[in-house]
Amino acid sequence: MEKIIQELVTVDYTQLKEIWKQEHLVITLAYTPTCGTCHVAKKMLEVIKAAMPTLVITQINLNYHADLANDFEIMSVPCILIHSKGSCEEKIYAFESVPYLYKKITSYL
Template sequence: MSVIPVNENNFEREIINADLPVLADFYADWCGPCRMLRPTLEAIAADRSDVKVAAVNIDENPDLADEFDISSIPCVILFKNGAEADRSIGLVPREALEDMLG
């Protein structure tokens, strides 16, 4: 799979109601560490069929960022059964995100 763009309209369908655990990357285009992290997320999306990877642009979806109390990006939130299970802030290596998935 590839990284799925998510916005306020499809957030519920793609993340809250997803069958698989979702890694949702809250990012912005102007954020350097976010751009650095993107290849890692793409690699996870490509390699793992048991996880869905989504990306939420916080400039286009500020209400979602606010709803999840986000004040630093990149912020990758792990959703399981529609609820936040864990989150990772800042540029992290792939293992850190894999560890979060358990």
């Protein structure tokens, strides 16, 4: 059986601002590479991306983009930012399950 890999798009803050302007719905994972929970959150989002291949899911390393953390008052990682129509609608810090995240995300469609 072939394994389906759904990579999240790695962006910088400047790119992310442009994506937020252009796309209807954007999911962004704010992470740091040494965070174990961040790796779990990324895997969960990869499952959602496999189920919804047209959904725009990005990731950004906060070690290099502290300005994003300041602008959005991100208190801890991982943090999922849900942007709809150019504005941040929700920040999620607790990742209960893939179905929980899927329901949260699809509520903005």
